[in-house]
Amino acid sequence: MSQIVLSLGFGLVTASILALGAVGFTLQFGVTNLFNLAFGENMTVSMFVAYLALVSLHWNMWAAMAAGAVAGAVLSLGISRLVYLPFQRRGTSQFAMVMVTVAVSFILKNVLQMFSGATYYSYQLPPEPPIRFLGMVFDARQLAIIGLAATSLLGMHLLFKYTRLGKAMRATSDNAALARSVGIPTNRVVSAAWVLSGLLAGLAGVALAIDLGSFNSGTGGSYLLLIVAAAVFGSVGEPYGAVLGAVVIGLTSEVAAIYYPQLKDVVAFAILVLVLLLRPDGLRAGRVQMRAEVTV
Amino acid sequence: MSPAIVSYVASLLVYLGVNAIACWGLNLQFGVGGVMNFAFILYQAMGAYITAVLTLPSASTQVDEKYILGWHLPWPLPLAGAAVGGAVLALAVGSFALRPRRRDFQATVMLVVSIIAATLVTSEQGWFNGNQGLFGIPQPFAAALSLGVNSYYWFFLAITVGVATLALALIILLTGSPWSRRLRAMRENAEAAESLGVNVRTESLKVYVTGGAIAAVSGGLLVEFIGAWSPAAWGTGETFIFFVAIIVGGLGNNFGAFFGAFLVLGVFLELPAYLPQMSNTNIEESMQSAAIGVLILAFLWWRPQGIFPERKRNLSRAIPAGARAVAVAEAAGPVLDGKKEHSPQREPDSGTAAAGTLSVRDLSRGFGGVQAVDGLSFDLAPGQVTGLIGPNGAGKSTALKLIAGAIAPSSGEVLVDGVNVAGWPAHKVARLGVIRTFQHTSEFGRLTVLENLLTAAPDQPGDTFGGALLGRRHARARQRELLAKAWALLADFQLTAAADSYAGQLSGGQRRLVEIMRALMAQPRILLLDEPMAGVNPTLRLVIEEHLQRLRDGGLTMLMVEHELGSVERVCNSVIVMAQGRVLATGTMAELRRNEEVLSAYLAG
């Protein structure tokens, strides 16, 4: 029992990182309808930017994380403007767009690798004393990651609920044509979605790099699938569903590690498969469909 | 030539054959069927593993090696086993991975599956000897023939050519069939294909299974050649190399896929070795991989159809000139002369049965907290056109989708000729003759107009997987019949000139016409029209109206959602007004114009 409580605590850290990434991924998908498989590389770029800030410029961790997030946002917006939008304007089909994002991820990853080489990088943070809490063990940095995720997600929630931008995003996510017809400047909303998604990718990336201890040019890309799994789990385009997906996958993969440490990712992915068998379009599919249907 | 060169060239050709088989398999799945198999490499790998363990003797005879089976089967049984294994795996994976509606979700699930499988194969030592993999797999007939090294290379090349020829024959049979037309329709617009009676999930599964089996054979052949297989031989990323290959080669084109196979081998594997070597091989590799990314972007931008685009099927050539002339002569009258009685037989097959009846009882569907359709009930008068109007958000389109089975109602009945079809999938409802057109034009863009029409026609001998295997001759007679019928429709709508044009290249109005003709080809007994006048210019609107009037006079039951009230007035016998998910009023347009409630809810606003 205490083992499970302990694992749930660890799972919370994993879930926090996943949630940051999954919300960023799904938010951008909802607004732009583009399945962005280059999201992982966006995370990796932020990891390296934070590394430069932290290790070369000797900034503190928070400033480095902010630098990573800003870099993620800039990159995300830049790529969407330079690559994705022109392709979409050409009427490139949905599946071809997925290949476009795959190509972008290839390019980003390998350009990074050209500069970083095959070696690993680390923020070289000093050890922190463990903090025990309700049978769980954390250190200050992990608590910071959990706090960061909670704050960011609360911020997103407030944004959606109370700001014009957030409402416009939701409207665009529901039905872009309709949103445009009622005077929502969808272009600006789309840009905002890319920026926010990039910010969250950056935060998730830096948090992941802190948690991992070391990273290289392929780290974000290999982590992407878990993020996508969380997003698909909760129906892509649904930020609240993504959080749910992140929590479920984060917690189960840690708890699974008690029993099947050699297959813990498999257990997490198996849950995804199970969900798809029961609800092909994700747990919160009804909600997404509703928004699409009602506006017709 | 020195012996080493002979074996080098022979091996390259064997690899070319193996890659070609793989590319054909992927091209069938993705290029033709539109199924994004991001687990593609898994099928090649599984084919290799299965072939290996069927060829090897029992694992108990080996030291430090564990694997399942070990049946020591003679050639070509291991390859056949690979095909079966690939098909079974595809069936298992496809049964859940193909469930999400969006192709990109499916792709992601498959990518996940591919990674799970790699983890399992690596960590489950007992299956295929884990990370170390299998080795020492005997080459077919090598021991029996005891040929010299080079002679054996040629012998193996002959085997490869043989297997590749068989695979190609199968592929050609399938891609030339009416079935592949349905697949391509599904690729272009799955929802529209479903609404015409194509069971998209099942057909996707069939094409996925076929492609999986073919990929597995390619892997089996490869492992027979190299004699070893392990997780290092199949990175998840290699799937994308195959995608790049067929995208560059040309989607939906078997020659393009072959060319792609050549590219995989020549450009990605062999060519870099002949470029000047850099001191840092890792930078070289990075540049190479980045170049692959740039190549994908460049192709998708400048030449998305690939080097060898999908071949256009000019079906009109198959129609005898005589048949064309007859159709044109027949069509010339009625279009211009509205008074002339339009015989029901002229509309494809619609005269053979009595007009369909449709009753909707207490139909409801909520999404979250909102009732989009809330206790909707009405009856359609058989053989008449009923209009369905109402303000935005009244639930008109949702009602149409509920009737057609595109979404399932939460409660209520939809009675088609007395049969309750509520909750049936769309393709099953469509087979009863309930055909729906779409609010946004939903033509199959990269199918010609004629192909669009043919796709919809039911009862084609070659439009199933099994029928396709029987060959083209088997389907020819019916195809000719359907072509004549389609040509008559085209003549009627004065679109014969565009018969062999890609539907996606037509104007918006013309596409609307294609959609209506396509619905007519499906032998509808009840036609559900979702805003047929949306985005259509006034001239064309008159043409459409006239056709609808003629169909009405021919006795076809229709339900038409439309905002253009003038058209509703001219076409519909009676009109149902919907508001907030239920019926507000019914009557003729003239009656409704006097109805205060309707006016306040809709007409005035």
Place this chain on the structure above:
Amino acid sequence: MTLRKHRWLAACGLLATASITAAGCSSNSSTGAPAGGSTGSSGGTYALTAGVLHAFTGQNAFFGLNAQNACKAAALQINAAGGIMGHPMNCTAFDTKGDPADAVPVTQRMLVSAPHLVMVIGPDGSDIPSVLPVLQQAKQPEMNTVGDPRYDTQTSPYFWRLTPSDSTQAPALAYYTYHRGYTKIAEVFTSDLSAQTTTTPFQNTFGKLGGTIVKALTITPDTSSYQTEVAAVLAAHPQAIVGEMDAQTAATFLSEVRQQNGGLIPVIMTQRAIQGDWVPAVGPAIGAATVAKYVTAIAPALQASGTAFNAFKASMASVKANPFQAKNPFVAANFDGVIAFALAMDMAKSLDPSAYVADIPKITAGAPGATVVSTYAQGVAALKAGKTIDYVGAAGPMVFNQYGTANRPYAPWTYNADAHSWIMGTTLPENAGL
């Protein structure tokens, strides 16, 4: 019409392949001798090739870089001594990408394009099973440092394994752990490792010695967190963690041990830890000083002094190799292998593999009364004087058994943070733990 165009293009494609191959051949013909390098009888001086057939890209790229520099350093020594029978030797890299499927055409391209190929420094990973048959058909001897125990009883005369099999590594690991005084340990291996070849022998030996494994874990490599696994290990209160992890996994796992435990506990790893990518990943994550203090690696012993080692070190420095590599027993073994093959050619007075292959084990057999030589020059001189030689190279004696494997003793290696390199401790007894 379009079809005909397609065929025409296909023909072009095939022509292109053919011309590529022709390019491969022409580079040979320009040197005026047939390809394959198996004929050494023709007169004149021409350059020989040692083919370095390894993964140079991908996860195991460090294998290739190690072998390439070892080859270059050995070639330097050989060429300084006048080459092999007067012919200078070059090392040419051929990248298998570590992929058994990609490796076959690469191997054949090497056989076609390498002028006067006399030896192959062959692959060490998953690529070897598909490469070996091709080399054996071409009767091309190759040396490797592969660990796979399935080769323990192989009988091909063209297979020469310069370092011990993994089947002797697990017992050595158990032996060292027990004799260091750790009797209650946690065993942690990644799941991509062959349990049969490493985990089981380790458990058997350790149990026999009287030690207890308080927790045995097989973990998924490269996941983002091992917190639960680490907690399970620590809950069992082991004196040490023993096992094998790749660089990224070790970085994450060990930093989480340090975090949960408030400091690391002793860690004993297999030879994987001394490979080039391990410390660069793990060092920054837990601190190089922590690696130095807690981590021990069990790897083949290196002589690390004497004429042979100094000559090796000097050559390595001349080819601008990473200083890491000069301390790596696998690099040293490859270096010794190249010298031994070259001496075998001198002994057989032939560049023809079928003639010299039988002499390879004789060069290092250590027959009684043989003249011990430490460098290529010494070896050539002794051979010319008609003596039987025993080449003892940088990595120490390299005696091949009847299956072409040179078993060697193991040693514990610890990391020196200031020198940025692994330092070898006292060599374990031969066949430790077996």
